[in-house]
Amino acid sequence: MAPLLMWLIMVLCLVISLGKYLFGLILQLAHPSTKIRKDYTYEPTVSVLMPCYNEGKTVYETIESISKSNYPNGKFEIIAQDDCSADDSYQWMLKAQRDFANISIRVGRNEANCGKARTVCNALQHSNAEIIISIDSDCIFHPNAIRELTASFSEPRVGSVGGRVGVRNPNQSIITAIQTIVYYAAFELYKIPENWTRSVCCISGCLFAIRRELLLAIEPAIRARHWFGVPVNQGEDRFLTHQTLLHGYGTYINNDALCWTTVPTTLSVLFKQQLRWRRSIVRDFFFTLRSLPVHVFRLHPNTVLTLVLIPLGAIVALLVIVNSLVSDPLAWAGPMPLVTALAIAAVLSWWIKKHSVHETIAHPLAFGAYIAWAIASSLFLTPLALCTMDSADWGTRAKPLEEVPVGNSRA
Amino acid sequence: MATPALEPDVKPAKTKAAGRQALHYRFILATYRIFAIAALYAVLIGVIAYAFVMGFYAVNASWAAPVILTATDEKSLDFREKLITSQQSIEDLKVDAAKMDSGLKEMRSHRDSLLALEPEIASAITSERAHDRIDAPALSALDRQKLADDAQTKQVLAQLDAMQSDIQKDLASGLITRADAASQMAAINQTATSYTDSRIAEVLLTDTVLDKTTIGATTLEALERQAELRAEAAQLDVAIQVAEKELTEDNRQIARLHDAIVTARQSPYYLSATGQNLLNYAFVPYDNQASAATGSPIYDCYLNMILCRKVGVVVARFPGEEQILHPIFKTQIRGFLIQMDLQHEESAKSKTVFLGAKPLLF
Known part of the structure; x- marks a missing residue:
């Protein structure tokens, strides 16, 4: 009975996941209501909050890219808040403040290192704008990004809007090539059905816009987040999105609001990043289960299914893979997984080359390695996340990042 | 007046509750961390x-996988059925061979009796011819005398006739x-x-002389019988040769089937299908055959190790x-x-046993 139930859940999760990609493709191509009604004449005041920790010179480039935004200069400001970086990030922030005098840049520093979520809240104290945009300090933003985000707030029901995160370094290694395909598929296909019902479950913290009054309402909850007394500083983007939905607002990802991030180039950094994300998913899953009736009655069924079945799918996938490795250890080495992965890579890399030339992948066949990563991540991420829920370690900011140009310009 | 009085009571209560919660959290966290x-x-x-x-299983060359065979296994049943069919074939072949052997003996006996007749016929012909050679001149002279x-x-x-007139x-x-x-x-x-009688006798004599001086009907008849006898003997030779070959082939087939059955009777499937006691078997991959002496x-x-x-x-x-299927890797192995x-x-x-020595020395 138990194995049957496990397989049923697994199949359900797979059908929903794969169905979402397929449905996303259909909606993307054929359903106008998937796209939000944008009003470019709506120009609210905007504060771009940029928490920063050990980003080095990258933070200067980030501010530089925002300073080139085509949003009216008088209507937006940058509030850069350093979380006690161990490197020269704060100096780069001050330099940017001096160099980009065309826009208002405020630079602050926390009294003590307190994590990204609380740093955003600290930055929020200096803002009076109508729309708050939280960004990652290692991203480069398209000049239209702020305009695209604010235009999406013309629908009064929408509380939070995210942008599409592209990969700055798609061809730096096999790992970055894989992530490029995964990121693209997630934003351009997987999130589309959620966009359709304005119920995106996780807007990326790389580019996250939210109404001021909503963020103020959620802020106490952000500051109060803890795991049995241990403060939680990770996964604020997922938490904010989830809270937006619970406050009765819609969420949306505007794929025309672009930013590019530098994705991990080594397995260890990728693993730490994914582990942090998995912890957020697990935490979010527990929170959803704890208040499931509220979710069922208040949220769109699409949202509830995503919030429940996807994390459940990760747990079941772990059990299925363990079972497979014991009962048929070499099954994964057969041709079918490789052929499937390569077929997906071929189609998506062609699509990326056509629609996002910056992210063109030089060697799509590298995606074959995704099978090994999928098995390893399914096996270890969930148990590790479950066993390290009290960890406050960010994992990917131990030392300053190396400088990476946007897209394929390095080549 | 009541408000100031309340303050000292409420604050310690809140602090106490917070303290209890902190303690509670610390306990849960400690438990969680131990569990984690x-x-x-x-x-x-x-x-x-x-x-x-x-x-270990990729490099080990001494493992074997125990196999439990029973009389009701599909392979055992199939094996037994084939064995019975083979035994039936042997019996049929034996009957055929016995019939063929008997027929062969009959043919050989007949052939021998035919061949035994031939010298007698030849002797009779020779004797008659010798007799004719002796009698023919005398009869010829008598015939001439008779004619005169x-x-x-x-x-x-x-x-x-004149006297009659x-x-x-x-x-x-x-x-x-x-x-x-x-x-x-x-x-x-x-x-x-x-x-008239004399004329008749003379004609008969002439005829007899002709018989004696040329090859007569009797001799021809004897020669014909001799030829028939030889032909029949030759036919029997051919039939005997064919029958001998068939018999040899049947005997060879019987021997082959017999060998196969003898071999089959040593098969684990036969032993498990017919044996009274439960016998234990194990599969050994070819890579590990050196250990299976x-x-x-x-x-x-x-x-497992x-x-x-x-x-x-x-x-x-x-x-x-x-x-x-490999007990660990689940791939087909021989x-x-x-x-x-x-x-x-x-x-x-x-799941596995090891042959020859302990795999890890303990």
Whole structure:
């Protein structure tokens, strides 16, 4: 009975996941209501909050890219808040403040290192704008990004809007090539059905816009987040999105609001990043289960299914893979997984080359390695996340990042 | 007045509650961390153990997989059915061979009797020819003598015709009586009859002479019989040769089937299908055949590889090829079966046993 139930859940999760990609493709191509009604004449005041920790010179480039935004200069400001970086990030922030005098840049520093979520809240104290945009300090933003985000707030029901995160370094290694395909598929296909019902479950913290009054309402909850007394500083983007939905607002990802991030180039950094994300998913899953009736009655069924079945799918996938490795250890080495992965890579890399030339992948066949990563991540991420829920370690900011140009310009 | 009085009571109560909650959290966290560390170590140990097991079975060349065969196994039943069919074929072939052998004996006897006749026929022909060579000249001379005698008799008969006229005349003239005339006429007829007999004898003699001087019908008949006899003998030779070949082939087929049955009776499937006692078998992949010598000790281990103990010995190696799924990797592998003499019957249910020596020396 138990194995049957496990397989049923697994199949359900797979059908929903794969169905979402397929449905996303259909909606993307054929359903106008998937796209939000944008009003470019709506120009609210905007504060771009940029928490920063050990980003080095990258933070200067980030501010530089925002300073080139085509949003009216008088209507937006940058509030850069350093979380006690161990490197020269704060100096780069001050330099940017001096160099980009065309826009208002405020630079602050926390009294003590307190994590990204609380740093955003600290930055929020200096803002009076109508729309708050939280960004990652290692991203480069398209000049239209702020305009695209604010235009999406013309629908009064929408509380939070995210942008599409592209990969700055798609061809730096096999790992970055894989992530490029995964990121693209997630934003351009997987999130589309959620966009359709304005119920995106996780807007990326790389580019996250939210109404001021909503963020103020959620802020106490952000500051109060803890795991049995241990403060939680990770996964604020997922938490904010989830809270937006619970406050009765819609969420949306505007794929025309672009930013590019530098994705991990080594397995260890990728693993730490994914582990942090998995912890957020697990935490979010527990929170959803704890208040499931509220979710069922208040949220769109699409949202509830995503919030429940996807994390459940990760747990079941772990059990299925363990079972497979014991009962048929070499099954994964057969041709079918490789052929499937390569077929997906071929189609998506062609699509990326056509629609996002910056992210063109030089060697799509590298995606074959995704099978090994999928098995390893399914096996270890969930148990590790479950066993390290009290960890406050960010994992990917131990030392300053190396400088990476946007897209394929390095080549 | 009441408000100031309340303050000292409320604050300690809140502090107390917060303290209790903090203590509660600390307890939960401590428990969680202990559980988490234990779980992570369990995962780590599991991963290392899994990798070790995979690596171990990739390089180990002494493992065998016990196989439990019963009379109701599909393969045993199929094997038994084929064996019965083979035995039936042998019986049919034996009956055919016996019939053929009997027929062969009959044909050989007939042929021998035919061949025994031939010298007698040849001897008879020779004897007759020798006799003819002796008799023919004499008969020929007699025939000539007879011809001469008949010629003289013919002349006498011509004279008798004249005498017959004279008798008629004498009778008519009354010179002689009627009785005399009849008597004389009878004598004349007697002579004529004798002549005729003599002619017949002469013709027969001539015929006999011809027989004696040329190859006669009798000889020809004898020769014909001789030729028929030889032809029949030749036909029998051919039939005997064919029958002998068929018989040889049948006997060879019987021998082959017999060998196959003898071999089959040593098969584990036959033994399991017909044996009264439960016998223990194990599959040995070809890569590990060096370890599967008869008499090699068998070890059974905990966790498939450690803390091993001797549980029996290899009794026999079966020649037929078998294919099974690798007990760990689940891939199709080729090998053969061995019979095990187990002192610990429960080892027959182990996933693997090891032949020759303990796999990890303990």
